[in-house]
Amino acid sequence: MGRLGLLVGRLLALSARREGVGLARLAGHGEEFVGHRPWRAGEDARQIDWNLFARFDQPFVRVYEREAAESWLVMLDTSASMDVGAADATGDEPAGSKLQLAAELVMGLAALAGATGARLTVLTSAGKSLVQRRARDTRALRRFLEGLGTPDPGFECGLGELAAGVRLTPRTGRVVVIGDLFEMQPRDVLELGAPGRELVVIRVLAEAELQPSAVLFEAGATRLELEESESGARLLVDREAARAYERELEVELETWQAILARHRVLWRLANASSSSFEEVLGPFLGVRGS
Amino acid sequence: MDGLSFAQPLGLVALLLPLAYLLFARHLVRPETRLVGSLALWRRVARPISAAADGGRLTWRTVLLCLALAAVALAVAGPRLRVERADEAWTLILGTGPGGALVAGEGATRLDAAVELGLAFAAERPSGDRFLWIGSGPEGLELASGEAPPADFLAEVRMAGPRDWAAWDRPDCVWLPVSGAGPLPRSAGLERARLAAAAGPVARTGRGTWVWDGAREALQLVASGAPPLVRVAGAALGVGQPLRRVVEAWALGRSAEVVAGEFERQAAARVVLEVVGPSGSDAQARLVATGRDGWLATVELGDWVDSTGLRSFLEAGGVGLAAAGSGRVEVSFSHMQNPRGDPAAFAVSWAELFDAVERPPEGVVAVAERRAAESAHIDAAGAGAVKDSRERPLAAPLALLAALLLFVARRR
Numbered sequence: 001m002g003r004l005g006l007l008v009g010r011l012l013a014l015s016a017r018r019e020g021v022g023l024a025r026l027a028g029h030g031e032e033f034v035g036h037r038p039w040r041a042g043e044d045a046r047q048i049d050w051n052l053f054a055r056f057d058q059p060f061v062r063v064y065e066r067e068a069a070e071s072w073l074v075m076l077d078t079s080a081s082m083d084v085g086a087a088d089a090t091g092d093e094p095a096g097s098k099l100q101l102a103a104e105l106v107m108g109l110a111a112l113a114g115a116t117g118a119r120l121t122v123l124t125s126a127g128k129s130l131v132q133r134r135a136r137d138t139r140a141l142r143r144f145l146e147g148l149g150t151p152d153p154g155f156e157c158g159l160g161e162l163a164a165g166v167r168l169t170p171r172t173g174r175v176v177v178i179g180d181l182f183e184m185q186p187r188d189v190l191e192l193g194a195p196g197r198e199l200v201v202i203r204v205l206a207e208a209e210l211q212p213s214a215v216l217f218e219a220g221a222t223r224l225e226l227e228e229s230e231s232g233a234r235l236l237v238d239r240e241a242a243r244a245y246e247r248e249l250e251v252e253l254e255t256w257q258a259i260l261a262r263h264r265v266l267w268r269l270a271n272a273s274s275s276s277f278e279e280v281l282g283p284f285l286g287v288r289g290s
Numbered sequence: 291m292d293g294l295s296f297a298q299p300l301g302l303v304a305l306l307l308p309l310a311y312l313l314f315a316r317h318l319v320r321p322e323t324r325l326v327g328s329l330a331l332w333r334r335v336a337r338p339i340s341a342a343a344d345g346g347r348l349t350w351r352t353v354l355l356c357l358a359l360a361a362v363a364l365a366v367a368g369p370r371l372r373v374e375r376a377d378e379a380w381t382l383i384l385g386t387g388p389g390g391a392l393v394a395g396e397g398a399t400r401l402d403a404a405v406e407l408g409l410a411f412a413a414e415r416p417s418g419d420r421f422l423w424i425g426s427g428p429e430g431l432e433l434a435s436g437e438a439p440p441a442d443f444l445a446e447v448r449m450a451g452p453r454d455w456a457a458w459d460r461p462d463c464v465w466l467p468v469s470g471a472g473p474l475p476r477s478a479g480l481e482r483a484r485l486a487a488a489a490g491p492v493a494r495t496g497r498g499t500w501v502w503d504g505a506r507e508a509l510q511l512v513a514s515g516a517p518p519l520v521r522v523a524g525a526a527l528g529v530g531q532p533l534r535r536v537v538e539a540w541a542l543g544r545s546a547e548v549v550a551g552e553f554e555r556q557a558a559a560r561v562v563l564e565v566v567g568p569s570g571s572d573a574q575a576r577l578v579a580t581g582r583d584g585w586l587a588t589v590e591l592g593d594w595v596d597s598t599g600l601r602s603f604l605e606a607g608g609v610g611l612a613a614a615g616s617g618r619v620e621v622s623f624s625h626m627q628n629p630r631g632d633p634a635a636f637a638v639s640w641a642e643l644f645d646a647v648e649r650p651p652e653g654v655v656a657v658a659e660r661r662a663a664e665s666a667h668i669d670a671a672g673a674g675a676v677k678d679s680r681e682r683p684l685a686a687p688l689a690l691l692a693a694l695l696l697f698v699a700r701r702r
Contacts, residue, residue: 236321
């Protein structure tokens with residue numbers, strides 16, 4: 001929680017300094033003018049209301065306040081494929097699985113939502129949901145995150161199905177999609193968009209899924225049998241196939257990035273083994289990870 | 291290479307291990323399984339590889355492991371490589387002298403026992419080995435394995451003088467002595483039967499014969515008939531000749547009687563020395579100067595009688611003038627002028643020659659040769675080397691090979 005507190009603290013510091021156009025993109029829209037206050041030395045001169053300065057010969061800045069009750073929706077993939085993490089030589093379950101990083105991202109987003117006064121709703125592909133209205137409601141968040149690994153019986157769907165079936169209200173200002181997105185297409189995400197709503201896509205992949213030729217074949221194996229975590233299907237591949245996979249994945253990621261950028265959707269690719277939630281969320285907030 | 295032999299042939303059953311490994315390699319070397327989130331992308335790029343095809347394909351690691359297992363299995367069986375070698379030539383040296391006629395035990399003579407040991411040695415050698423039996427002279431008689439020397443050959447051995455064993459101390463030689471008095475070899479082998487003490491005459495002088503009882507050190511003098519004889523023949527040894535005078539003086543000092551007459555090679559005479567020379571009628575009228583040991587003399591060349599088996603004593607310009615062997619001295623000159631220089635040197639020079647070739651009277655054997663001796667066996671240095679090279683164990687090289695293969699397999 002120390003790292004999370006530091007991240008939220010940075011966000012709050014940004015919010016406190018900002019009256020007007022914020023640096024944090026997640027806090028960008030939906031603010032209303034409430035009045036003026038004297039300009040303080042060191043503040044951005046561009047925030048000065050020059051009309052008042054001409055009238056009173058003193059610098060004033062415009063003061064805004066967030067619109068009340070903005071709603072954020074986080075759609076989280078908790079399917080079996082998210083259990084995959086970086087492969088290691090021993091074959092043990094790695095500590096840095098995709099779901100682990102996804103949970104940390106949810107935690108960070110919850111903290112940010114609470115800090116900015118937004119209501120956060122988290123929906124998982126396993127049928128779990130969380131609605132957090134107050135920033136200090138961490139107990140429910142903790143229980144929710146701890147239960148991510150146990151899906152509800154009889155309720156398992158892909159992230160694409162979840163996105164297709166979700167009902168969004170006009171007050172849903174931000175939608176964040178977190179998952180490995182293997183079974184989704186960019187248009188599935190774009191259908192969640194609406195005027196005044198910001199879409200964020202965070203694709204979390206394991207190290208072995210990003211660089212299989214180096215990770216899976218690091219022990220000198222010439223052939224490996226890959227097992228799909230959800231279906232249990234198996235496929236025998238060699239190092240050449242791994243290199244072809246990497247080229248294909250690179251094309252796919254570039255396609256995702258290009259399409260989403262064209263529709264002003266925020267895109268971030270995260271490595272479950274090496275990325276931290278600060279690194280992933282930082283660029284959206286205009287801060288660097290610690 | 292004649293082939294492989296195995297100390298533990300049952301160990302070859304372990305060769306089934308690499309075969310079994312090969313049969314089950316598909317399951318043993320099954321590729322590792324890794325978990326991935328989705329196979330969708332993989333299916334688009336991966337060419338199909340059937341598990342059966344993958345299992346049927348031999349990897350270098352599998353091959354190396356199989357070879358290592360095979361090497362270990364062979365090492366367990368204790369393989370020995372029989373190395374082909376060239377046929378060896380062995381020289382069997384028989385002990386000479388009258389001691390060979392002594393009874394060694396159970397009725398056999400000591401020479402018979404030595405021959406038996408030589409035959410036994412030959413029988414243990416690989417077929418194809420050759421055996422040269424050395425008897426009275428330096429030239430031997432080559433016989434096949436199992437073939438004993440003939441009786442006349444052995445008779446000459448008994449009549450021959452003392453053996454110079456050091457001249458035959460070589461790795462390819464085997465000594466077959468007839469007494470325990472000789473030296474021990476350094477390179478040659480030694481085969482000697484157990485010898486019983488043999489009582490009997492040990493010396494004969496003008497007073498009689500000295501007899502050893504086989505147990506005590508004391509000798510008993512037994513009066514006997516005729517004294518030992520020194521037979522002289524040839525014009526060069528006529529009365530009044532310088533060499534005749536030396537012979538007479540030497541015989542007198544040993545209570546021997548000088549007898550003049552024609553030389554009879556096969557005569558079983560009780561002689562200790564025969565000095566012969568060419569006849570006067572065949573003498574060539576050519577004078578040559580010769581000498582040794584401080585004396586010089588002019589001699590008149592005659593016919594050479596017989597020098598086979600003799601060693602040269604006197605020569606002039608490369609021409610042999612006198613040669614000596616066991617019990618015999620032969621000269622090729624018919625007349626010798628009085629030697630110049632010290633007369634004593636002339637007498638001593640010839641007397642030492644007579645002493646060297648003196649053959650004891652029949653039946654007389656020195657006490658040292660009559661004593662009992664334990665059996666002895668010393669391997670020839672050559673025999674040991676041959677034994678080592680015939681079979682070479684391969685377990686250690688195979689174990690080393692297995693370790694090397696495992697190391698390489700682990701690195702791959």
